[in-house]
Amino acid sequence: MSEPMSGPMVLGSDVLRPEVYRDQVDSSAFGVVQKPLSTWERIYNQPAVRKVFILIMLATLWEIYARLLNNALLFPTFGSTIEAFFEALVSGGLLGKAWTSIKVLLIGYSAGIALAALLTVVAITSRFGTDLLETLTSMFNPLPAIALLPLALIWFGLGTGSLVFVLIHSVLWAVALNTHSGFLSVSNTMRMVGRNYGLRGLSYVGRILIPAAFPSILTGLKIGWAFAWRTLIAAELVFGVSSGSGGLGWFIYENKNQLEIPNVFAGLFTVIVIGLLVENVIFRTIETKTVRKWGMQS
Amino acid sequence: MEANTPLLDVKGVTLQYKTKDHLVTATYRVDFQVLRSDRFILLGPSGCGKSTLLKAVGGYMTPVEGEIRLKGQKVTKPGPDRMMVFQEFDQLLPWKTVKENVMFALTASGKLSGKAAEEKALEYINKVNLTKFADSFPHTLSGGMKQRVAIARGMAMEPDVLLMDEPFAALDALTRRKMQDELLQLWDDTHFTVLFVTHSIAEAIKIGNRILLLSPHPGQVKAEMNSLPRQSDGELAQALERKIHDMLFVDAVEEEGAHV
Numbered sequence: 001m002s003e004p005m006s007g008p009m010v011l012g013s014d015v016l017r018p019e020v021y022r023d024q025v026d027s028s029a030f031g032v033v034q035k036p037l038s039t040w041e042r043i044y045n046q047p048a049v050r051k052v053f054i055l056i057m058l059a060t061l062w063e064i065y066a067r068l069l070n071n072a073l074l075f076p077t078f079g080s081t082i083e084a085f086f087e088a089l090v091s092g093g094l095l096g097k098a099w100t101s102i103k104v105l106l107i108g109y110s111a112g113i114a115l116a117a118l119l120t121v122v123a124i125t126s127r128f129g130t131d132l133l134e135t136l137t138s139m140f141n142p143l144p145a146i147a148l149l150p151l152a153l154i155w156f157g158l159g160t161g162s163l164v165f166v167l168i169h170s171v172l173w174a175v176a177l178n179t180h181s182g183f184l185s186v187s188n189t190m191r192m193v194g195r196n197y198g199l200r201g202l203s204y205v206g207r208i209l210i211p212a213a214f215p216s217i218l219t220g221l222k223i224g225w226a227f228a229w230r231t232l233i234a235a236e237l238v239f240g241v242s243s244g245s246g247g248l249g250w251f252i253y254e255n256k257n258q259l260e261i262p263n264v265f266a267g268l269f270t271v272i273v274i275g276l277l278v279e280n281v282i283f284r285t286i287e288t289k290t291v292r293k294w295g296m297q298s
Numbered sequence: 299m300e301a302n303t304p305l306l307d308v309k310g311v312t313l314q315y316k317t318k319d320h321l322v323t324a325t326y327r328v329d330f331q332v333l334r335s336d337r338f339i340l341l342g343p344s345g346c347g348k349s350t351l352l353k354a355v356g357g358y359m360t361p362v363e364g365e366i367r368l369k370g371q372k373v374t375k376p377g378p379d380r381m382m383v384f385q386e387f388d389q390l391l392p393w394k395t396v397k398e399n400v401m402f403a404l405t406a407s408g409k410l411s412g413k414a415a416e417e418k419a420l421e422y423i424n425k426v427n428l429t430k431f432a433d434s435f436p437h438t439l440s441g442g443m444k445q446r447v448a449i450a451r452g453m454a455m456e457p458d459v460l461l462m463d464e465p466f467a468a469l470d471a472l473t474r475r476k477m478q479d480e481l482l483q484l485w486d487d488t489h490f491t492v493l494f495v496t497h498s499i500a501e502a503i504k505i506g507n508r509i510l511l512l513s514p515h516p517g518q519v520k521a522e523m524n525s526l527p528r529q530s531d532g533e534l535a536q537a538l539e540r541k542i543h544d545m546l547f548v549d550a551v552e553e554e555g556a557h558v
Contacts, residue, residue: 189386192358195376197406207406211393294392295437 051280076262084262085269092263094251098270101232101247104160108167109228113221115168116175121205123176124183133180137173145170145231149238163235170231171224178223182216183209215291222283226275233271303370304331305491306355306459310364313350324350325517327364330510332459335489339506339525341496343546347517348495352463355493356382368458378407381452385464387444390436390451396423397432400451409455422454423447425484442473449481453490460492466501478504482528499542503535511545520545 043049059078066077076084088094119136122129145166152162186209194208210217236249246254248267255263291297308331313324324347332338340348353359355366357376366373368380381403383389390399400419404410410418423432426446436444445465452460466474478501485492496502502509503525511520523542526534 187386187388189384189389190391192356192376192382192384193389193391195358196356196378196380196382197403198376198378198408199406203406207402208391211391214393290393294435296392 048280073259073261076265080262081265081269084260085266088251088263088266092251094266094270097247097251098274101236101249102274104163104247105167105228105232107160108164108232109171109225111164112168112171112224112228113175116172116179116220116224119172119176120179120183123180124205124209130180133176137177140169141173141177143169145227146234146238149235153239158239162239163232166231166235167228170227174227175217175220175224178216178220179213182213182220185216186212215296218283218287218291222279225278225283229271229275305334305336305369306332306493307367307370308332308351308355308364309367311351311354311361311366312363313347313354313359314362315350315359323516325512328512328517328519330519330522332491332493332508335491337485337492337494337505337507339494339496339502339509340512341499341502341506341509341542341546342512342517342520343514344497345517346512346514348497348512349463351512351517352382352461352493352495355459356380356461378403378409378455379458381455381457381460383445383448383452383460383462383465385467387441387468389448390444392436395433395435396428396439396447399436399447400454403451403455407455418454419450422450425453425487426450426480440473442469442477445469445477446480449484453484453488456490458491460490462492462494464495464497467496467498474501481505499539499546500535502542503538509542511542513546 037045063078066075069075072080085094119129119133123133124130148166148169149162152165156162156165190208190212194204199207232247233249233252236247237253248270252264252267255261255267287297309329310327311329312326315322315324328347328351330338340351342348350359354361355368355373357373357380360374373380390396391402394402397416397419400423401415404415404418409415420429420432423429426449428443428446428450431439431443436447439447448465449462452462466477469477482505484490494502494505496505506525508522509525510522512518513520526538
């Protein structure tokens with residue numbers, strides 16, 4: 001050492017230090033052991049409150065920018081969009097169009113999930129199935145669903161059939177891929193526990209693998225939902241009306257042609273609102289009732 | 299079954315498993331017999347194949363040589379007559395509460411159903427002092443509590459033999475001692491048969507009544523000895539611990555010596 005300390009260094013082993021024993025203070029003597037958070041802290045802890053705040057901020061920015069731009073053809077204000085939205089809701093049949101879209105969406109979505117389930121079960125029961133799933137997924141997952149639309153039109157005609165076909169394509173691979181990787185990541189201990197109970201085959205898959213892989217499955221369902229939604233709107237925009245009554249995409253397309261720009265925004269707004277509702281109400285509820293409650297996701 | 303036939307008979311069992319580029323022999327011609335109400339310990343350093351041996355008894359592995367018989371029946375696959383308690387804390391199903399976890403074992407294996415399963419589950423949860431937490435989810439419990447649930451689950455099934463794979467190894471030292479005492483109390487209660495894997499000599503002496511010593515690479519039986527009576531004094535335990543320690547580590551010293 002270049003800089004000697006004041007006095008020689010004392011080693012712990014050289015001195016006999018006194019031992020210390022102390023009585024514990026009774027807990028009633030402290031000021032705070034546990035105290036409720038302030039009202040503001042509790043409000044801020046609500047994710048819904050924070051998200052609503054973000055939405056209000058975005059709407060305000062939109063309004064300010066649109067007013068500065070002052071060109072309703074390019075960018076209508078938030079106010080006029082909302083106005084057009086309610087008007088379309090009441091008299092323009094927006095609700096019916098949204099429902100048409102959602103109906104087709106649900107058909108495609110559930111068919112996609114059913115096929116994904118089938119494919120994943122085949123994939124986990126045999127090595128051939130695993131290779132099949134991996135090959136198919138790497139072939140078709142990068143293929144945009146819209147690119148299949150011309151083919152679908154030839155095969156299934158102008159109608160719900162071809163929409164459902166492209167929807168299945170957009171849902172199937174995302175869900176199958178996530179479910180399969182979820183199954184693969186189930187811990188070996190949990191698998192052994194299931195087999196210890198004598199579970200086999202489908203009851204093993206249903207009672208051990210699916211709940212254990214549920215976080216990944218849920219992610220797959222969410223991604224599949226988003227893919228399906230955007231594929232559907234895009235498909236409707238491309239080939240417009242299907243079997244008489246068009247959906248939301250058609251509503252947007254039609255209004256663009258008539259230069260009813262606030263209505264175009266109202267249509268887009270509906271897409272966003274439905275997306276927000278599904279994500280924050282339906283999927284959130286499933287999440288809190290399952291993976292969060294089980295401590296599989298924080 | 300006659301009184302003198304063993305409950306579990308392991309005869310000349312050689313176990314091999316494949317890693318990515320090796321075929322590893324985990325145990326070589328291991329023999330031992332477990333009698334009813336034994337607290338039988340498999341003890342050895344890491345790499346002696348004791349966990350692999352336990353998995354074979356559990357039915358998760360098939361011996362390449364020799365056979366394992368439970369009550370005279372050859373073991374071929376996992377089953378609820380041999381309940382496993384693992385070392386890992388994730389052996390409880392996170393989507394079920396403590397009570398449901400214990401009940402699920404009973405119902406899934408078809409042993410009991412409905413009300414009877416619930417009563418049995420609560421009875422064993424009470425035995426491990428977790429009645430207050432019966433409706434809690436596993437992620438809210440501490441490691442020691444999770445292991446207690448796993449033990450309750452194993453015991454509620456009333457298996458022929460309870461297989462425990464270093465169940466306390468991942469616990470802190472204080473909790474581990476407490477769990478060891480609790481396990482012995484439970485044994486006093488029901489006199490279940492347990493096959494217990496550990497690498498701790500002190501734990502083996504404390505918990506077991508019979509200890510099988512295995513040597514590493516591959517696992518072979520080195521000795522089968524009696525442990526001490528439960529209330530024997532500390533000096534005897536220390537002497538036995540020293541003896542086992544010397545037996546286990548004589549190889550290590552020789553190996554090191556060979557390099558000189």
